[in-house]
Amino acid sequence: MTAAAQPAASVDTGAPGDAALLRVDRPEPGVLLVTLDAPERRNSLSRRMMAALAEAISSASADRDVAAIVLAAAGPAFSAGHDLKELSAHRADADGGRAFYEDTMRACARLMQDIVASPKPVIAAVQGIATAAGCQLVATCDLAVAASSATFATPGVNIGLFCSTPMVALSRNVPRKQAMEMLLLGEAMSAGDAARYGLVNRVVPPERVLDEALAMARIVAAKSxxxxxxxxxxxxxxxxxxxxxxxxxxxxxxxxxxxxxxxxxxxxxxxxxxxxxxxxx
CATH class of the missing domain: 1.10.12.10 (Lyase 2-enoyl-coa Hydratase, Chain  A, domain 2)
Structure with a gap:
């Protein structure tokens, strides 16, 4: 931690006693580091995770001391997308889960649009897999650095759930044929191909992912x-x-x-x- 760095804070919107889902650090002036911190759940975008991330983005957007945001993750997965266990549990609801699914997809859409609308550039540091809504999150960020071992996929079609909302961000970042290949085949894309098709900006060795993203944030923070x-x-x-x-x-x-x-x-x-x-x- 540099002399200007500040201690990590936790962000959580869950019930008292629940573990925090995010870590928020200020590693250097002008840079905010937001880390998804639910590795045991592969940093899935549960309702609580999306709420915590939305809160962090909103706070950073209004913070005059923040010039750029780096979005990283703990563990082997950047994000495995929506929490399928959470979604499946609501099939027992009286309406079969429809209201919960509608609220979840609206929350996800708001989060992605909040990232785009933020006046602060958001840089993804992708150290592992980014699938479905996790891939959507990477595509939504303004810039992205990926580990050479990272992979990206929109595999919903394999389980009967087409990645329709990830498609929105994906199709605005990669060429149409590549987007349709990912969506229709559900196969993983390598970090090299992700850079070739425009899903990420740079591919670096795994141990350099966060440093590279922070370096990009540092350059942005030096601008007006x-x-x-x-x-x-x-x-x-x-x-x-x-x-x-x-x-x-x-x-x-x-x-x-x-x-x-x-x-x-x-x-x-x-x-x-x-x-x-x-x-x-």
């Missing part, structure tokens, strides 16, 4: 937070628009960005050949 926030929101907005509308939107964003204090400072610093003094520091 105002500019990064403007750019992240503009990216996701324009990518869903037709070409002409995207250019209109992006042009308007550029104008507003040019009017910001950090743009004036950054350009001036570049011309004067000195480091910029961002508004946040």
């Amino acid at each position: 937070r105002t500019t990064v926030s403007i750019g992240k929101h503009a990216f996701y907005r324009q990518i869903e628009q037709p070409l002409a509308a995207a250019y209109d939107d992006a042009a308007a964003v550029m104008v507003e960005n040019m009017m910001a204090r950090d743009a004036a400072e950054g350009i001036c610093a570049f011309l004067e050949k000195r480091p910029p003094n961002w508004n946040e520091t």
Whole structure:
């Protein structure tokens, strides 16, 4: 732990006495490390886990001291997706589980959209398997680093449950044919193929995954937070628009960005050949 680092905190929204599901650390200025910490359940996205993660993302998004978020996991799995035991248990409900399933899928959709909407870039550090909604979580993050031994899959079709919600994030990250191959065959994709098709940015030896993700976060944290926030929101907005509308939107964003204090400072610093003094520091 560096001199600027702060002790780990736990995040849990379960009943009193339940084990915490997340660890939250501040390993260095501007960087928040959120670790899924339920390795015995393969860090499955249970209702409690999703609530804890949503709380952590919300808090980080509002925290002026956070510039970038690294999302990691304990144990051999990054996340095995939804908790199938939890889902199956609710088949005994009076409605066969429909209300619970609807609430669960809505909670998952909100979590993924919260990550995209956060003004802080979220970087996944994937040390093990990421399957179904776990693969969706990786695809939803802004950047991702994977261990060379990591694998990715949307295997729901193998158990009669097509990965329809993971499909949303997956199909927005990898080419159509590769997305359909993962969804229809349910086979695992290697970390190398995941990088080749755009699901992750970098593949490194397993012992370097977290360090690499933290290094990327450190680079982001050195930028203007105002500019990064403007750019992240503009990216996701324009990518869903037709070409002409995207250019209109992006042009308007550029104008507003040019009017910001950090743009004036950054350009001036570049011309004067000195480091910029961002508004946040």
